[in-house]
Amino acid sequence: MTRIQQTFSQLKAQGRKALIPYITAGDPAPQHTLALMHALVAAGADILELGVPFSDPMADGPVIQKACERALRHGTSLRDVLQMVAEFRQTNTDTPVVLMGYLNPIEAMGYAAFAAQAASAGVDGVLVVDLPPEEGDELVPLLKSHQLDVVFLMAPTTQDDRAQKIIAAGSGYLYYVSLKGVTGSATLDVGAVSARVAQIAAMTDMPIAVGFGVRDGQTAAALARVSDGVIVGSALVSQIAELADRPVEIAPRLTQVLSEMRQAMDQRA
Amino acid sequence: MSRYADLLNLPDARGHFGPYGGRFVSETLSYALEQLDEQYTRLSACPDFQAEFDRDLARYVGRPSPLYHAERWSKRLGGAQIWLKREDLNHTGAHKVNNTVGQALLAKYSGKPRVIAETGAGQHGVATATVAARLGLKCQVYMGAEDVQRQAPNVYRMKLLGAEVIPVESGSRTLKDAMNEALRDWVTNVDDTFYIIGTVAGPHPYPKLVRDFNSVTGREARQQCLDSFGRLPDALIACVGGGSNAMGLFYPFLTDDEVAMYGVEAGGDGLETGRHAAPLNAGRPGVLHGNRTYLMEDEAGQILETHSISAGLDYPGVGPEHAYLKDIGRVQYKVATDAQVMQAFEDLCRIEGIIPALESSHALAYASQLAVTMTPDQHLVVNLSGRGDKDIMTVARLQGISL
Ligand SMILES: Cc1ncc(COP(=O)(O)O)c(C=O)c1O
Numbered sequence: 001m002t003r004i005q006q007t008f009s010q011l012k013a014q015g016r017k018a019l020i021p022y023i024t025a026g027d028p029a030p031q032h033t034l035a036l037m038h039a040l041v042a043a044g045a046d047i048l049e050l051g052v053p054f055s056d057p058m059a060d061g062p063v064i065q066k067a068c069e070r071a072l073r074h075g076t077s078l079r080d081v082l083q084m085v086a087e088f089r090q091t092n093t094d095t096p097v098v099l100m101g102y103l104n105p106i107e108a109m110g111y112a113a114f115a116a117q118a119a120s121a122g123v124d125g126v127l128v129v130d131l132p133p134e135e136g137d138e139l140v141p142l143l144k145s146h147q148l149d150v151v152f153l154m155a156p157t158t159q160d161d162r163a164q165k166i167i168a169a170g171s172g173y174l175y176y177v178s179l180k181g182v183t184g185s186a187t188l189d190v191g192a193v194s195a196r197v198a199q200i201a202a203m204t205d206m207p208i209a210v211g212f213g214v215r216d217g218q219t220a221a222a223l224a225r226v227s228d229g230v231i232v233g234s235a236l237v238s239q240i241a242e243l244a245d246r247p248v249e250i251a252p253r254l255t256q257v258l259s260e261m262r263q264a265m266d267q268r269a
Numbered sequence: 270m271s272r273y274a275d276l277l278n279l280p281d282a283r284g285h286f287g288p289y290g291g292r293f294v295s296e297t298l299s300y301a302l303e304q305l306d307e308q309y310t311r312l313s314a315c316p317d318f319q320a321e322f323d324r325d326l327a328r329y330v331g332r333p334s335p336l337y338h339a340e341r342w343s344k345r346l347g348g349a350q351i352w353l354k355r356e357d358l359n360h361t362g363a364h365k366v367n368n369t370v371g372q373a374l375l376a377k378y379s380g381k382p383r384v385i386a387e388t389g390a391g392q393h394g395v396a397t398a399t400v401a402a403r404l405g406l407k408c409q410v411y412m413g414a415e416d417v418q419r420q421a422p423n424v425y426r427m428k429l430l431g432a433e434v435i436p437v438e439s440g441s442r443t444l445k446d447a448m449n450e451a452l453r454d455w456v457t458n459v460d461d462t463f464y465i466i467g468t469v470a471g472p473h474p475y476p477k478l479v480r481d482f483n484s485v486t487g488r489e490a491r492q493q494c495l496d497s498f499g500r501l502p503d504a505l506i507a508c509v510g511g512g513s514n515a516m517g518l519f520y521p522f523l524t525d526d527e528v529a530m531y532g533v534e535a536g537g538d539g540l541e542t543g544r545h546a547a548p549l550n551a552g553r554p555g556v557l558h559g560n561r562t563y564l565m566e567d568e569a570g571q572i573l574e575t576h577s578i579s580a581g582l583d584y585p586g587v588g589p590e591h592a593y594l595k596d597i598g599r600v601q602y603k604v605a606t607d608a609q610v611m612q613a614f615e616d617l618c619r620i621e622g623i624i625p626a627l628e629s630s631h632a633l634a635y636a637s638q639l640a641v642t643m644t645p646d647q648h649l650v651v652n653l654s655g656r657g658d659k660d661i662m663t664v665a666r667l668q669g670i671s672l
Contacts (some may be wrong), residue, residue, distance in 0.1 A: 069439075090490075103293060103556045105558045105569060108566065108569060155300075157297050
């Protein structure tokens with residue numbers, strides 16, 4: 001069992017749902033990321049999604065675009081991100097870490113080198129936003145051969161035949177995109193999400209986590225009721241943006257926002 | 270039998286040109302692209318659709334465009350005969366309209382009431398606003414804030430045509446950022462919006478359909494060569510930004526093995542300075558904007574800012590079909606520096622009475638170098654992809670003149 005599978009099966013045994021925060025590595029500067037990862041775990045994160053900054057994040061809204069810009073101003077590279085994960089693993093061997101980003105930095109590093117180094121750094125899963133299963137013939141088997149889970153997105157526009165393909169290609173969990181739009185959008189419709197997630201759940205045993213547009217404990221709790229996990233990104237990253245020049249205040253603020261979601265989710269469970 | 274016969278079957282069903290092309294998009298767009306692919310495959314095989322497209326090209330765009338013999342310029346240079354394919358004479362002043370007329374028809378048949386586009390120089394934006402006005406479609410155009418500044422006349426033209434121009438402030442504030450923003454819009458409004466991409470880039474099927482719509486240039490030119498000098502030309506030359514005017518000229522000649530082809534990228538201040546927009550000459554393969562192709566990027570895979578005198582070539586990528594044609598050696602890719610471009614621009618104004626677009630002047634600059642290595646009984650066809658009226662502010666500034 002991979003660390004991700006273990007996490008979901010433990011949560012299931014406890015009747016709880018996964019809380020999965022996203023932050024961009026290197027934001028607001030690389031020296032802060034490690035402490036923020038530990039703070040998120042302490043505040044109740046079950047899995048961490050760590051964004052790999054990219055110059056052209058075409059699926060992201062303004063909040064995460066700016067996070068990428070802040071991280072890149074400090075030159076945060078994919079190699080640096082792997083280094084951060086390796087350091088995180090020195091004291092935390094339980095919490096899965098999923099890298100989320102775009103394909104080009106991985107192409108630049110080389111698929112084989114990336115797969116090997118990600119595995120040895122202690123990465124558990126990889127989600128490449130602009131890599132649908134059809135284009136994954138080379139990278140996906142390489143990642144799997146290093147026991148890395150490959151997480152794919154599923155969208156409201158995904159029809160059933162494609163959903164089957166995505167289920168067959170993916171592992172770890174499915175990331176259901178709650179809305180048509182970029183990250184950080186504000187038009188999440190819990191009813192529509194519930195209906196579609198239930199249909200997808202009938203096709204697979206893989207856990208389904210829902211993300212995009214989760215802003216508060218109430219939404220997180222509502223989504224937790226109908227899925228196996230909730231991903232929170234822009235709501236955290238916007239706090240980092242606000243405190244970028246007062247970095248000591250970031251960890252306490254993220255702790256506050258995430259704990260509230262944790263509580264709201266656990267109350268409902 | 271041509272050595273290159275297989276090229277006409279590209280891309281494959283999944284949009285690949287060898288290792289290039291493909292469909293690297295986030296999941297939300299996959300369905301829209303599958304539908305577009307299906308729709309295009311069906312309509313492009315339908316005689317009525319082709320007839321409607323041809324009629325629009327003839328009566329609205331003003332095709333066929335002439336193949337003009339630049340006799341004085343050829344004589345001055347003392348080498349090959351230079352022929353100009355006059356895409357600058359099209360309605361809206363560039364080749365871009367061939368593609369927007371075609372995609373607007375697709376939008377019409379898809380029933381979507383809104384179109385969006387990205388634009389660099391503003392030519393594609395103007396061509397999109399034009400066809401949108403004619404079909405009564407709502408039109409929004411994304412344009413880098415930097416380009417909004419340097420292409421002010423085209424911004425106003427789009428507004429006159431009823432389009433809204435949205436300045437893009439993210440990243441380098443140029444064409445690549447406009448394309449990011451258009452993709453973000455499309456993901457959000459995919460149900461009611463048709464995205465009219467302006468060059469042979471983006472995810473499959475765009476590189477293919479934009480090439481097909483632009484190929485009218487090469488089909489006409491091929492026949493016009495036979496009519497004008499009784500044989501095929503020795504070489505074709507076109508500038509390459511994303512590469513749509515070049516693909517449009519080259520494609521109908523790909524299996525004419527005796528016809529040499531040259532794509533000319535923006536050399537900017539010179540390749541050695543790093544200030545250029547020449548991914549095929551100085552980049553390496555990577556993935557951006559939905560396809561794998563040559564890119565200008567740093568060693569960590571971050572996309573680099575580009576530089577060119579012409580906004581329309583200021584793009585860090587290039588259409589995937591060009592990447593493949595480069596690798597197999599069917600097309601040679603060259604560069605022209607800003608200084609060489611200015612010289613060719615001035616020569617064409619003074620010697621032929623034609624003000625060319627700065628983009629097209631890249632092709633002219635290389636043509637003048639190539640012509641002198643050839644003999645007067647040889648023939649070169651240059652794609653004069655657009656007229657230079659939009660560039661007079663830029664040129665005046667470089668000459669130290671304020672208008
Ligand atoms: C006149 C003209 N030529 C060429 C280009 C470059 O585009 P492409 O390489 O797709 O032909 C542009 C783009 O704006 C243009 O306006």
